[in-house]
Amino acid sequence: xxxxxQALSKKKTPYTLKIIFFGxxxxxxxxxxxxxxxxxxxxxxxxxAMINLDSLIAGDNMxxxxxxxxxxxxxxxxxxxxxxxxxxxSTNPGLNPDYxxxxxxxxxxxxxxKAVGIPYAYFEATNWEIGDxxxxxxxxxxxxxxxxxxxxxxxxxxxxxxxxxxxxxxFTIVLTELIEKADKAF
Numbered sequence: 668x669x670x671x672x673q674a675l676s677k678k679k680t681p682y683t684l685k686i687i688f689f690g691x692x693x694x695x696x697x698x699x700x701x702x703x704x705x706x707x708x709x710x711x712x713x714x715x716a717m718i719n720l721d722s723l724i725a726g727d728n729m730x731x732x733x734x735x736x737x738x739x740x741x742x743x744x745x746x747x748x749x750x751x752x753x754x755x756x757s758t759n760p761g762l763n764p765d766y767x768x769x770x771x772x773x774x775x776x777x778x779x780x781k782a783v784g785i786p787y788a789y790f791e792a793t794n795w796e797i798g799d800x801x802x803x804x805x806x807x808x809x810x811x812x813x814x815x816x817x818x819x820x821x822x823x824x825x826x827x828x829x830x831x832x833x834x835x836x837x838f839t840i841v842l843t844e845l846i847e848k849a850d851k852a853f
Contacts (some may be wrong), residue, residue, distance in 0.1 A: 699776035728805030
């Protein structure tokens with residue numbers, strides 16, 4: 668986030684950028700639900716998009732998701748940016764019929780925004796091709812990482828040398844350019 672903000676501090680966007688660190692995501696999305704509940708109809712209408720960052724390091728693969736139809740254009744733009752920069756980012760391949768290709772579940776802070784019709788892009792590192800094909804099993808080597816004793820930087824750097832740097836670099840490049848161009852997706 669800090670690298671993205673530093674890069675954007677020298678640039679102008681045709682919209683106001685708000686950076687929000689939501690609390691209580693694990694306790695039922697309390698922070699993001701509250702924020703959206705306090706938005707006026709005009710604020711909701713004027714919100715270009717919500718970009719969600721959640722668990723960017725542990726997983727084997729870098730992903731970006733969006734909604735179906737027009738709401739998925741932000742995801743598609745992020746994938747174009749990643750391809751241009753040769754960053755190995757993809758989206759949910761849709762192997763599980765409960766989660767159509769390109770989408771994800773409503774378990775993270777993007778969900779309250781999605782519920783009121785605000786387009787979103789959701790960045791995450793996991794592995795949709797193992798376990799129950801639902802994105803909850805992050806690695807081939809160690810299975811689930813989230814919410815385990817292995818969910819820490821020391822373990823991740825030891826077990827997956829270079830992953831932290833690679834993922835953060837890739838997500839930062841795509842995020843920065845996506846924020847600059849978000850209005851062009853619609």
